[in-house]
Amino acid sequence: MQFLTHKTRLHIGKLVKDTSARLKEVSETDHQRGVDQKKKILDAKLAKEFQSVLKEFQKAQRLAAERETFYAPPLVTKPSPPSSNTASEIDVNADKHQEQRSLLEESKRQELALLDNEAVIEEREQAIEVIQRQISELHEIFKDLAQLVHDQRPMIADDICTNIDNSHAATAQGNSHLAEASKTQRSNSSLTCLLLVVFGIVLMIVIIVLAV
Numbered sequence: 765m766q767f768l769t770h771k772t773r774l775h776i777g778k779l780v781k782d783t784s785a786r787l788k789e790v791s792e793t794d795h796q797r798g799v800d801q802k803k804k805i806l807d808a809k810l811a812k813e814f815q816s817v818l819k820e821f822q823k824a825q826r827l828a829a830e831r832e833t834f835y836a837p838p839l840v841t842k843p844s845p846p847s848s849n850t851a852s853e854i855d856v857n858a859d860k861h862q863e864q865r866s867l868l869e870e871s872k873r874q875e876l877a878l879l880d881n882e883a884v885i886e887e888r889e890q891a892i893e894v895i896q897r898q899i900s901e902l903h904e905i906f907k908d909l910a911q912l913v914h915d916q917r918p919m920i921a922d923d924i925c926t927n928i929d930n931s932h933a934a935t936a937q938g939n940s941h942l943a944e945a946s947k948t949q950r951s952n953s954s955l956t957c958l959l960l961v962v963f964g965i966v967l968m969i970v971i972i973v974l975a976v
Contacts, residue, residue: 773894774894776821777898777901780905784905784908784909787807787811787912791915794808811909811912815906815913825899829895829896
């Protein structure tokens with residue numbers, strides 16, 4: 765598990781470096797003439813989103829470093845060898861022989877546990893060093909990325925202004941259509957009233973003619 769976590773951190777760190785380098789290349793290309801404005805805006809947004817993701821990864825790295833630092837494996841004391849008096853009594857008493865054998869086995873188990881503890885401590889120290897190195901590298905990458913996002917901020921601002929202008933234009937066009945529709949509706953209503961009046965007059969004439 766520890767190996768997989770360490771390997772995953774290294775893999776993510778490499779992805780962060782590669783992505784950051786690629787974004788810098790794209791940013792340099794976007795500042796050249798003839799590059800489509802939509803592509804510039806999209807690249808700027810991607811850089812900003814990557815910056816947000818990198819912030820979360822930095823938090824995770826710091827948390828991992830704290831956990832590795834404060835984790836303390838249980839201490840195992842090296843057992844003292846059995847006394848010579850006990851060894852000399854092995855041939856005398858079978859029960860004591862069994863007890864001596866159990867003590868020797870326990871001694872071996874504790875020695876192995878002590879070696880395992882030392883290996884775990886060494887492994888965690890190495891993991892802490894790797895995490896701290898990655899945090900330093902991420903800090904430098906984050907500074908470069910922050911500058912990149914800052915340089916691309918005008919592109920995003922232009923996109924926002926364009927969206928606002930488009931929104932205003934669409935609103936004005938919508939209001940114009942509503943006014944025309946309202947005018948048409950009033951015209952249709954007037955025509956309907958006129959037709960009703962004409963129909964009423966014709967009906968009265970027909971009634972008068974029939975009455976005569």
